[in-house]
Amino acid sequence: MKIKDLIIAGAGPAGLSAAIYGMRAGMDLAVIEKLAPGGQVMTTYEVENYPGFAEPVPGWELMSRMENQARRLGADIRSSQIEGFAWNDAEKYFRVALAGGEMLGARAVIAATGASLMKLGVPGEADFTGRGVSYCATCDAAFFREKVTAVVGGGNTALEEAIYLTKFSSKVYLVHRRDQFRGAKLLQQRVLENPRIVPVFDTVVTSINGELRVESVSTANKKTGEAGTIAVDGVFIFVGYQPNTAWLPRGILAANGEVIVDMHMRTTMPGLFAAGDLRKDSIRQIVAATADGATAALSAYEYLESL
Template identity: 45%
Template sequence: MTSRDCDLVIIGGGPAGLTAGIYAGRARLCAFLIEKLIHGGQMMTTDLVENYPGFPEGISGPELSDRMRQQAERFGLKILTGEVVQLIPGTAQDPAITVVTEDRRLRSGAVVIATGASYRHLGVPGEKEFIGKGVSFCATCDGALYRDQEIAMVGGGDTALSEVIFLTRFAKKIHLIHRREALRGAKYLQEQVLNHEKVQVHWNTVVEEFRGGQYLESLKLKNVKTEEESELTVTGCFIAIGITPNTQWLNDLVPTDEWGFIVTDQEMATQVPGIFAAGDVRSKNLWQIATAVGDGAIAAYAVEKYLDKLRGEGKS
């Protein structure tokens, strides 16, 4: 039997991490959740979540996050603020995993990595200020907020084109802004977008600035070939230029796919014993609050089974 500080450390306080905490608490596991910023992940930047079951009128991202946190804490989850900088795997004789932050070390029976992914930003003036106030990175989450309005989409790949098609259900007009003279997405998506009466494509164009008062009102555009500048009046702008998993700190500890997302099995287990992954940080086909919640529940259940196995072997 080896000594440890807790049964489970969850890294990341988004929906996957908080759900793992709820299920861990219900299993009577001693669990810590470490979040470097504030709990909630990308939910905190979503004004209205309309696609999460149980809220017919929708619910704000921060409120949904806070409810999840309260529920997790009610089941005994201990939430710590800090940034995890290293994981030290256990050994066959001592399987406890050491979680290292800037100011503490915790020995845990298992770890769930739920650090999520970050949307790639344009990095231009006004973008950060208008996130949640007209600038969005998720059409599925926020598209319905722009019913009968004129909006923009930045990008040219599969995600951008799919989201443009989705947004045509709501928006009056969609300006697709693409920095090249040809789209990169699948041909069948291109055909739907280019032939849609609601879509206008701005070729060889980039956004140079987001403008407005309390909310987004317009975009400053620039044609990269002619260098001509213009202003486009819109009430919303979606950005789909890719996402980056928050896995750089792992230093190749666990296998990832070609984009850096963690590869797991169906029980959210990585190839490193005792280390699991859940939510947007994981390699999968759909990144949503609902799928993150499912991942978190499965991961916590798998952790419980893993720890039971260690106890049976006299290693926990």
């Protein structure tokens, strides 16, 4: 087996940025991506806060630019899923297991497998996923032209996606369990000024109901306990993230599954680095993920030089 300098797990903003910096440092590296390169940004309609773009840039365009930049520098981006890895102490390299039984070898690994949107965990959610329940407004909003939808959540992603949905839906209920939103002030202002968005504060969704498709959500007011029903055709859920770290050793993770790193993106396992949304204390933004990826690649370079 030919042993590479570096394997980067995941081709989202963190992984692609690590690949750009790794290639420029002269490392022999491979990036392993289980879906199409681009990560979560591929599900984002527009990005307004990534520096360098005076006008909002479509998520897919930003990511195809990052991918092309990495490929131009010679990065080997492969389509496969990393299932786990083990340290070979005798020969001092990581054996990385891919889906289908293939094995790769590398002296260093950067974990950049990001995070996935969390489920709400209420009755009806699983049954109606793809039939009215969605986790991606960019993908599914057009199915709800002139229909009524609900967005569940109150952070940046929920607010952005609710605004996007108003391009299609005639009315968007924005159901949040607290008495005010958590997202950026500018987004909050846009939401509150949008005549198609109806904020529903202090409220949780307790079930998603319907016959063949979604017809309503049942709600409960957190302060009064009062139960209610809102008639909707679709429900978009943005209630937090789950780090994609099941393939990593438990010993490097915090209790919530995020990877613990230092300021150099080093984990407690020598040669293993982590970057982006999967790490503890990340602000879960593209600009932070790309910065982490650059830091991790340069730290991996220093580590390889020290061997």
